[in-house]
Amino acid sequence: MTEQTIEKGGRIHRDCPSCTAPSASAAPVRYQHPDWPMKQCAACGLVYLEYVPAYDALYDEIAWHKQHKKEEQRRLKAMPIMARIDLATRWRLNILGDATVAGGLNAWAKPGPVLDVGCASGKGFDDLRPELIPYGIEIDSRIAEIARAKFEPRGGKLVHADGVGGLKQLPANFFTGVTLWSYLEHEANPREALEQVRRVVRDDAVVLIKVPNFACLNRHVLGKNWSGFRHPDHVQYFTPTTLHAMAELAGFRAHFRLYGRIPTNDNMYATLRPA
Numbered sequence: 014m015t016e017q018t019i020e021k022g023g024r025i026h027r028d029c030p031s032c033t034a035p036s037a038s039a040a041p042v043r044y045q046h047p048d049w050p051m052k053q054c055a056a057c058g059l060v061y062l063e064y065v066p067a068y069d070a071l072y073d074e075i076a077w078h079k080q081h082k083k084e085e086q087r088r089l090k091a092m093p094i095m096a097r098i099d100l101a102t103r104w105r106l107n108i109l110g111d112a113t114v115a116g117g118l119n120a121w122a123k124p125g126p127v128l129d130v131g132c133a134s135g136k137g138f139d140d141l142r143p144e145l146i147p148y149g150i151e152i153d154s155r156i157a158e159i160a161r162a163k164f165e166p167r168g169g170k171l172v173h174a175d176g177v178g179g180l181k182q183l184p185a186n187f188f189t190g191v192t193l194w195s196y197l198e199h200e201a202n203p204r205e206a207l208e209q210v211r212r213v214v215r216d217d218a219v220v221l222i223k224v225p226n227f228a229c230l231n232r233h234v235l236g237k238n239w240s241g242f243r244h245p246d247h248v249q250y251f252t253p254t255t256l257h258a259m260a261e262l263a264g265f266r267a268h269f270r271l272y273g274r275i276p277t278n279d280n281m282y283a284t285l286r287p288a
């Protein structure tokens with residue numbers, strides 16, 4: 014785990030959250046927000062915020078859905094035509110059927126308990142096949158109760174905690190599948206989260222990840238107006254290469270299926286298997 018110091022104002026300093034190389038040796042990234050310095054690791058290439066908000070702030074004043082709305086308004090104002098095209102693109106992707114939380118587990122997970130880290134209200138597991146038992150971790154207490162009411166009748170469980178804290182409460186060598194769906198970009202300790210995932214999965218498990226793709230076409234074209242930028246609630250920005258590297262450090266092999274990293278999609282989808 015990287016060294017962390019809580020500063021005045023509730024900011025936490027980080028070195029590279031993947032390979033732990035010092036932030037002092039990392040290069041500033043051109044799109045950074047004035048309040049939230051963004052660095053690119055000199056050793057592994059990961060783009061990350063050097064300071065992250067303490068969790069209390071993250072899940073209260075700047076809850077990601079509020080932040081998302083604000084960002085969308087800001088982009089519509091700043092760059093109306095491109096931002097609207099971007100919205101239209103996302104709409105089209107949904108119509109065509111994007112990868113879903115349950116979809117990959119239904120296809121590849123062996124029968125048994127499966128876990129969604131940051132499961133929100135549990136909606137992602139609504140169409141889980143019956144041999145898969147739903148478990149979830151969720152930090153927001155109100156929506157966690159909705160997930161609990163869905164998971165417990167099916168033999169599963171809901172842990173009300175942050176991602177890493179919740180993973181630590183779960184048994185080793187237990188799950189046949191785990192989904193990290195729009196979660197890792199928010200996690201202040203993403204490598205520790207993946208190491209904990211490695212601990213709780215069986216050797217034949219599948220781990221499915223959805224994160225924004227920093228290497229996508231829209232980021233290159235839209236620059237700082239790219240929809241993937243949400244300062245400070247997205248605390249690192251992965252490319253296929255940097256996600257692959259962190260997965261290996263945590264004890265996984267990572268690969269991308271055909272649809273997994275198409276440059277016109279703002280997100281990428283990785284499949285991890287225990288190494």
Ligand SMILES: [Zn+2]
Pocket residue numbers: 029030031032033034054055056057058059
């Ligand atoms: Zn690094």
